[in-house]
Amino acid sequence: MNTLKTISPKKIVVFASGSGTNAENIIRNFQNSEVARVVAVFSNKPSAKVLARAHNLKIKSLCFDRESFYKSNEVLNILKDINPDLIVLAGFLWLFPSKILKAFPGKVINLHPALLPNFGGAGMYGERVHNAVIDEKHQETGITIHYVNENYDEGQTIFQTSIPVSPNDTPKSLAEKIHELEYLHFPEVIKNLLENKAID
Numbered sequence: 001m002n003t004l005k006t007i008s009p010k011k012i013v014v015f016a017s018g019s020g021t022n023a024e025n026i027i028r029n030f031q032n033s034e035v036a037r038v039v040a041v042f043s044n045k046p047s048a049k050v051l052a053r054a055h056n057l058k059i060k061s062l063c064f065d066r067e068s069f070y071k072s073n074e075v076l077n078i079l080k081d082i083n084p085d086l087i088v089l090a091g092f093l094w095l096f097p098s099k100i101l102k103a104f105p106g107k108v109i110n111l112h113p114a115l116l117p118n119f120g121g122a123g124m125y126g127e128r129v130h131n132a133v134i135d136e137k138h139q140e141t142g143i144t145i146h147y148v149n150e151n152y153d154e155g156q157t158i159f160q161t162s163i164p165v166s167p168n169d170t171p172k173s174l175a176e177k178i179h180e181l182e183y184l185h186f187p188e189v190i191k192n193l194l195e196n197k198a199i200d
Helices: 021-030 049-056 066-071 074-082 098-103 127-135 171-194
Strands: 010-015 036-043 060-063 086-089 108-112 140-147 157-164
Touching: 010 021, 010 074, 010 171, 021 036, 021 049, 021 171, 036 049, 036 074, 036 171, 049 060, 066 074, 074 098, 086 171, 108 171, 127 171, 140 171, 157 171
Parallel strands: 010 036, 010 086, 036 060, 086 108
Antiparallel strands: 108 140, 140 157
16 A cells, blocks of 8 residues: 655745844744745844844744854754754845855755845845845846855855836835835745746
8 A cells, every 4th residue: 555755845934133024924824835834033132123023923932142153063953953954044144154054065045136146245135135135226236145164255156137227217216126126026936946947
């Protein structure tokens, strides 16, 4: 008699430092998915709204400090216990430590709100990026999803998509357009990675 093997959904851990709108979008996209589920949200800021979003969506959360992230192995060991299939940085502002990258090779990805290698690096996040795009009069911008390495925004690109910058755009209007791209594409790229599909 043949028995069907039950395949458990793959596990996603999200790291975020701020409001957590992308984190919430990812959680909701995978809530009823057979492919994967968000099992935990990690944040380095006790006041980050992402922690409240995780609580409201009944997702376990952890807030940590620099000591437990960089100096001790506390965060690393918790991640090893969870054994996630993918670690997703969604507005996470600290540089990821090499010891975690080595423990989860090819399993840490980040979303950046510009077309890397433009407007990347330390201190380039959120409205700072959109201000720079407008100040330098770039005619297009977009999002980049990339693997994480030991330097800010320098890991291999997985996916990019662009939109035109209009002469009337402000940092706020550009941010709204970029958020729409993020909400549309980030969960799909995550799903394709976990299913080992080609990403167009």
